Amino acid sequence: MPELAEVEYVARQLRESVVGAVIDRAEIAWPGTIAGMSPAIFTTIVAGATIEGVERRGKVLLMLLDLDRVLLVHRRMTGNLTLVAPGTPDEPYLRATLWLTDGRRILYTDPRKFGRLTLAPRDHLANLLADLGPEPLAPDFTAARLAAILATKRGVIKTVLLNQSVIAGLGNIYADEALYAARIHPLRPADSLAPAEVKRLHAAIIGVLTTGIEHGGTTIGRHRDLYGDAGANLSHIRAYRRTGLPCDRCGTPIARLVIGQRSAHFCPTCQKL
DNA sequence: CTATAAACCTGCTGGC
DNA sequence: TGCCAGCAGGTTTATA
Numbered sequence A: 001m002p003e004l005a006e007v008e009y010v011a012r013q014l015r016e017s018v019v020g021a022v023i024d025r026a027e028i029a030w031p032g033t034i035a036g037m038s039p040a041i042f043t044t045i046v047a048g049a050t051i052e053g054v055e056r057r058g059k060v061l062l063m064l065l066d067l068d069r070v071l072l073v074h075r076r077m078t079g080n081l082t083l084v085a086p087g088t089p090d091e092p093y094l095r096a097t098l099w100l101t102d103g104r105r106i107l108y109t110d111p112r113k114f115g116r117l118t119l120a121p122r123d124h125l126a127n128l129l130a131d132l133g134p135e136p137l138a139p140d141f142t143a144a145r146l147a148a149i150l151a152t153k154r155g156v157i158k159t160v161l162l163n164q165s166v167i168a169g170l171g172n173i174y175a176d177e178a179l180y181a182a183r184i185h186p187l188r189p190a191d192s193l194a195p196a197e198v199k200r201l202h203a204a205i206i207g208v209l210t211t212g213i214e215h216g217g218t219t220i221g222r223h224r225d226l227y228g229d230a231g232a233n234l235s236h237i238r239a240y241r242r243t244g245l246p247c248d249r250c251g252t253p254i255a256r257l258v259i260g261q262r263s264a265h266f267c268p269t270c271q272k273l
Numbered sequence B: 001c002t003a004t005a006a007a008c009c010t011g012c013t014g015g016c
Numbered sequence C: 001t002g003c004c005a006g007c008a009g010g011t012t013t014a015t016a
Helices: A004-018 A039-046 A122-128 A143-150 A157-162 A172-182 A195-214
Strands: A023-028 A051-057 A060-065 A069-074 A080-084 A094-100 A105-109 A116-121 A255-259 A262-266
Touching: A004 A051, A004 A060, A004 A080, A004 A195, A023 A039, A039 A116, A069 A122, A116 A122, A143 A195, A157 A172, A157 A262, A172 A195, A172 A262
Parallel strands: none
Antiparallel strands: A023 A094, A051 A060, A060 A069, A069 A116, A080 A105, A094 A105, A255 A262
């Protein structure tokens, strides 16, 4: 589930709680969680590291460690990071644990085992994230820039929005929500959008992501924040998984299509092809 | 480049 | 009530 909004919210919580903390040791409960190296190497490198900062790029959470290293976390579909006090029992589906020297633990849980943790030297970061498109909440993500990008894309807009190399961080929920807010049909060719539509889409992307972050993310299935709480953004979702429910704007039942192996939800009246 | 399908995994839901 | 097909917030890889 975790898209940009969910990752950003947890990144902010981590920044408030663990910057300055020291990782005493790591324990890997499911080896496949570690990407790019063996769990043994991972645990060796991470032991004793100080967490100097927390950042995010797209859906990737970055824990900046001392000695110019970085810990990357991608939660994919069902991964969660939670911070627990000493003595708290482990959570179900625990895949990795970072023990802090003060006794707290950062738990990585992930029922479906799709998520990954990896370590890299800081100067490899740009290379590792090289395929990601612009950050939609950065000041340089302007409507003009979005227009320039979309003008070169031949595919349908829904698929283009999900492509992380086009824009970083949008997933199925916020792509559907942005298209709904902008009143653009998900099957519209990306390069067919009129300037006014691109402008609406640009504002919609920023709007739905900002709202999502403000409410702690959207919890439909498993997303939880750093303290195990569900996000409250579901009440602000107007299209995603609302098939058959009335459109907020016109009352037409929300429809569902499969586009590029993903479900797409939209209002057939407000979002004309 | 674009599109499509399958794979990676497990759990939950809805329909019969 | 019980079982099973289908679906799930993501990404990568193979194939056409």
